[in-house]
Amino acid sequence: MGKKILITGGGGFIGLALSNFLSEQGHDVTIFDNFSRVSRNKLIKKKDIKVVKGDIRDRNIVLNNTKNFDTIIHAAYINGTKFFYTKPELVLDVAIKGILNVIEACRKNKVKELILISSSEVYQLPKKIPTPEDVPLVIPDVMNPRYSYGGGKLISELLLMHSHIKTLKKFFIVRPHNVYGENMGREHVIPELIIKIKKKLKKNLQTNIKIQGKGSETRAFIYIGDFVKAFNILLKKGKTRNIYHIGSSQEITIKKIIDKISKIINKKVYFTKGSLKAGSVKRRCPDIKKIKKLGFKNFKFNNFGLRKTINWYLNN
Numbered sequence: 001m002g003k004k005i006l007i008t009g010g011g012g013f014i015g016l017a018l019s020n021f022l023s024e025q026g027h028d029v030t031i032f033d034n035f036s037r038v039s040r041n042k043l044i045k046k047k048d049i050k051v052v053k054g055d056i057r058d059r060n061i062v063l064n065n066t067k068n069f070d071t072i073i074h075a076a077y078i079n080g081t082k083f084f085y086t087k088p089e090l091v092l093d094v095a096i097k098g099i100l101n102v103i104e105a106c107r108k109n110k111v112k113e114l115i116l117i118s119s120s121e122v123y124q125l126p127k128k129i130p131t132p133e134d135v136p137l138v139i140p141d142v143m144n145p146r147y148s149y150g151g152g153k154l155i156s157e158l159l160l161m162h163s164h165i166k167t168l169k170k171f172f173i174v175r176p177h178n179v180y181g182e183n184m185g186r187e188h189v190i191p192e193l194i195i196k197i198k199k200k201l202k203k204n205l206q207t208n209i210k211i212q213g214k215g216s217e218t219r220a221f222i223y224i225g226d227f228v229k230a231f232n233i234l235l236k237k238g239k240t241r242n243i244y245h246i247g248s249s250q251e252i253t254i255k256k257i258i259d260k261i262s263k264i265i266n267k268k269v270y271f272t273k274g275s276l277k278a279g280s281v282k283r284r285c286p287d288i289k290k291i292k293k294l295g296f297k298n299f300k301f302n303n304f305g306l307r308k309t310i311n312w313y314l315n316n
């Protein structure tokens with residue numbers, strides 16, 4: 001039988017993909033979002049997905065709209081690397097008030113299950129790559145605004161793990177690693193590259209773009225279509241008080257991504273090296289043994305997903 005699920009940040013890139021997918025799987029889904037980011041309302045696929053417009057920092061709105069749910073998936077957050085640097089106070093405000101309100105809502109409204117969407121940013125400069133879920137988490141420099149994002153996630157994880165919410169039968173943390181796909185906003189690696197290329201193509205100029213870093217930096221990107229499948233496995237099999245990565249195990253350089261984009265658009269893309277932002281990580285790749293053990297199979301770089309993402313950004 002389907003669950004009654006509330007997804008905070010459900011109007012966002014990941015939240016909306018989850019809402020559509022989980023609704024298709026037969027769950028009764030409600031989106032809670034203040035729609036402060038890209039408007040994706042038109043992308044809500046099923047009429048029976050309900051929408052509550054509200055700010056996760058508003059205690060009363062959160063308490064009043066979290067009654068009679070089996071599960072809360074807490075994904076509301078200020079995302080996008082640009083904002084870590086320009087709006088660190090807001091990032092922390094939404095992070096901390098958000099998780100505190102969600103925890104109180106679970107207690108007062110007797111929610112059975114809470115899933116916190118955290119992030120790979122809790123690792124910053126991990127000592128081990130591929131990085132397993134149990135390596136130490138660090139904030140390398142409290143002066144650097146970038147760590148507002150990872151810091152807010154770290155505090156959220158601590159609050160969830162130590163709040164002793166007796167009504168909850170199950171709670172766990174998901175740390176996504178570099179999810180990409182159509183309509184994810186402009187402030188992420190893959191959309192940034194495609195948008196820069198698009199600008200050159202429009203003016204019929206040689207596709208020479210300036211990138212952040214040398215091109216040798218790596219990430220492990222997972223396509224949103226694969227992310228939701230992995231999440232669904234966790235919804236069914238995830239164990240309480242656990243932490244799970246969702247990501248790809250295929251570490252890939254930014255240069256390789258540019259080559260792949262070149263092939264798909266059938267045009268050579270040249271790039272000039274630029275400086276990395278303070279605190280930017282050179283390598284990132286999750287160890288995904290835990291989710292593989294539960295049955296996740298789509299962990300290689302998804303060329304089909306990249307093609308779909310490129311097409312979306314070129315046409316929108």
Ligand SMILES: NC(=O)c1ccc[n+]([C@@H]2O[C@H](COP(=O)([O-])OP(=O)(O)OC[C@H]3O[C@@H](n4cnc5c(N)ncnc54)[C@H](O)[C@@H]3O)[C@@H](O)[C@H]2O)c1
Binds near residue numbers: 075180
């Ligand atoms: N995209 C990734 O690769 C990635 C990686 C790791 C973790 N995450 C996490 O996954 C979650 C979803 O990320 P996303 O990529 O979909 O980002 P997103 O910005 O598209 O989605 C976040 C949503 O939260 C909403 N929101 C922001 N402030 C709010 C507030 N005060 N009240 C209510 N809603 C608010 C936004 O309107 C937005 O719809 C976030 O918690 C993010 O930190 C994402």
